[in-house]
Structure formats: C-alpha cells, structure tokens
Amino acid sequence: MVEQKSKIDLVVTHPQLQSEALLFFTQGDLKNFDALVGEQACQIRATMITDLYDKYVDSIKNNTFGLEMLTGEEKTFLVLTYFLTKFKQQEHPLEQKELIMICRIDLQKIMDFFHMQKNSAVVTLHEVQVKVAELSVNYLNLLLNTKLSSHQELKPLLMQQHLSGGRVTVGCYISMMLMYYDAFKNNRPIVIKVERECKNQVKTINFIYTPNLGEKDCYIQQTAQSIKKTGNQPVLIIEGKSTCTDQACRGCFEHENFSHKLQQTIKAGPQGLLRVLCANAAQHAQFIGQDDLSYDFSQAPQLGQTYAKSKEIAEHEGYSLHNPSTFLVQHIYASTLAKEIYSFFPIPQ
Numbered sequence: 001m002v003e004q005k006s007k008i009d010l011v012v013t014h015p016q017l018q019s020e021a022l023l024f025f026t027q028g029d030l031k032n033f034d035a036l037v038g039e040q041a042c043q044i045r046a047t048m049i050t051d052l053y054d055k056y057v058d059s060i061k062n063n064t065f066g067l068e069m070l071t072g073e074e075k076t077f078l079v080l081t082y083f084l085t086k087f088k089q090q091e092h093p094l095e096q097k098e099l100i101m102i103c104r105i106d107l108q109k110i111m112d113f114f115h116m117q118k119n120s121a122v123v124t125l126h127e128v129q130v131k132v133a134e135l136s137v138n139y140l141n142l143l144l145n146t147k148l149s150s151h152q153e154l155k156p157l158l159m160q161q162h163l164s165g166g167r168v169t170v171g172c173y174i175s176m177m178l179m180y181y182d183a184f185k186n187n188r189p190i191v192i193k194v195e196r197e198c199k200n201q202v203k204t205i206n207f208i209y210t211p212n213l214g215e216k217d218c219y220i221q222q223t224a225q226s227i228k229k230t231g232n233q234p235v236l237i238i239e240g241k242s243t244c245t246d247q248a249c250r251g252c253f254e255h256e257n258f259s260h261k262l263q264q265t266i267k268a269g270p271q272g273l274l275r276v277l278c279a280n281a282a283q284h285a286q287f288i289g290q291d292d293l294s295y296d297f298s299q300a301p302q303l304g305q306t307y308a309k310s311k312e313i314a315e316h317e318g319y320s321l322h323n324p325s326t327f328l329v330q331h332i333y334a335s336t337l338a339k340e341i342y343s344f345f346p347i348p349q
C-alpha cells in the first residue's frame, strides 16, 4: 500500500518551496513570510519571523545556515508561511485595505503549481492555514511562559481562544501587546509607515522607533542616521493610513504640521507607541466573524479598564475605522533594516 502524504507534508517537503523559503530567509527578505491565515493576526507572524531571524542571525551572517538547523515546528512555520505568501493575490492599493483583511489567495496558482484539482487545492490551503493559526497561538503561549513570563497579567486574555473556520484565534488586543513586549525585549526597531491623505493628495511619512532601554517598555523616535549601522537587524513594519478631517485645512503637507502632530502624539506619555497600537487593536471586533464577542475581563479587571480606555482613545484621538484622522493600522509585517529602511530614509552622504 502506498502511504499517502498529508497535505501539510506535501507543502513542507516540497523542494522548490523549501529552497525559495531558504533563500528569502537568509537574504533577510522577511516580507515573503507575511502569511494571511484568515484570522487577522498578522502581528503574530511578524513577531514569529523576526524572532526566528534573530535566533539564527549569526549562522546566516556566517553563511552556515541551513533548513536542517531549524526545529520541526520552525521549519513547518517557515515553509508554510512562505507558501501562503507566494500564492497571495496581487496586493490591493492600500486605501482599499483595512486591518480586518480577508484572505486573498490565488487558488489557480496553487492548482498549477502542484498539478492538483480545485478541491485538492482548497483542502491544501485550508489545512495549511489551520496549521499556521495553530502554530501562531502555540507560539504566543510559549512566549508568555518563557521570555515574557513577567507579563502573567495577560494570561487570562490569551486563554480566551475561539475557532473561526477551523482556525484557532486569539483576540487582536492580546497579540498586539505581546508583539510589542517581545519587540522591546529583543531590542527590535519598529517602523511606522503612514499614508497621509489630505485634499486628494497622498504622501507617505515614515517614523522609526527603537527601545529606550533605560525606561520600561518605552520606545523612542530615532533619525535614520542614528540606526545606520544596524542593517542586518529584523524590524517590524506597521503601515496604515491617516485621513485629514480638518475642513479648513489648507494642506497638511505644506508645513509638515501633520508629521509634527503625529510625532507628538506618539511621544505622549512614557508608553506612547504602545498606547497607539492598543487603541488600534481595541477599536474593532476581537474575534473574526463574532462581532459581539469580546473578552471576558472577570479574571483581569485592570486590563478591562485599559481596554475600555484604549477604545475611547481610538474614537476620540483618531485611531479607528470611523475616525482615522491620526493613524489607522492596516497591516503589520516583518522586514530587516537592510531591506526596508534605506528605500524610505534617504541617508545624506
């Protein structure tokens, strides 16, 4: 009897997928592992892939890295997230995207690549997404039990998991906080890319932040020049939009006043960046397809208060779908400084 390979094995052991994943990973091209799983938790994959890159960065630099160095789960994660990125449909323009992103995968490409029927491609895609969702939630649990064990107050929220189309999901708020604390712990820069719209004009403005190690969980803004020497480092890219709602505005871009205003907003308070991210994460439904389901805060009353506060900040200060006047996060992905930074921070000679 011929043993049938599972769909997951079929993908993970595919020689072409393996070699492409290996190439992109060693090149620091981490955008290629930006998997859409259908549970709106791009921040978890961004966290996982940047952590994975950090873990192996020395052997990557020495040109000794190979897939055989990865644990079974790490290899599965790398190849499956690459698969989900490779077969994504062409990106839609940013203004059509929302943080709540539906899954856009090109089934025809999967059928052609594996020479399979549509039914088979649907099953393969589904199994891969279910697996990546499972690995994602497992990873957050691992983080909270190891590197982030000082954040046990978050446990009651992380324990609240729901199934969506067979995929296990945790709420957006909890994974956003874990992303932030993990990034801080790893001394990882965060880049904010804002697409500002004012009077039919659109301009992208970028800010870069690095952990201020002297102050707990605090990020501070940097200039491109100050981070020049750290090109190999993985970074988190947080992109989103900002819509000018000032009827009397004579153009946001003339005096750079918007850019100044946003800088001040993010600087406000010792945890300015965390405040902005939490507001964004609290302003929409926590569990996909279950709009009226939120967290049960009975085990974490204090978090319940900060969550309510975050929602309020989102509405009043412009971090929500209804009011994106300051910054509405649309997508989060991983990259490296070398791949990203110089393209939007021209460095003076």
Ligand SMILES: [Zn+2]
Residues within 6 Å of the ligand: 197, 198, 199, 244, 245, 246, 249, 250, 251, 252, 253
């Ligand atoms: Zn304006």
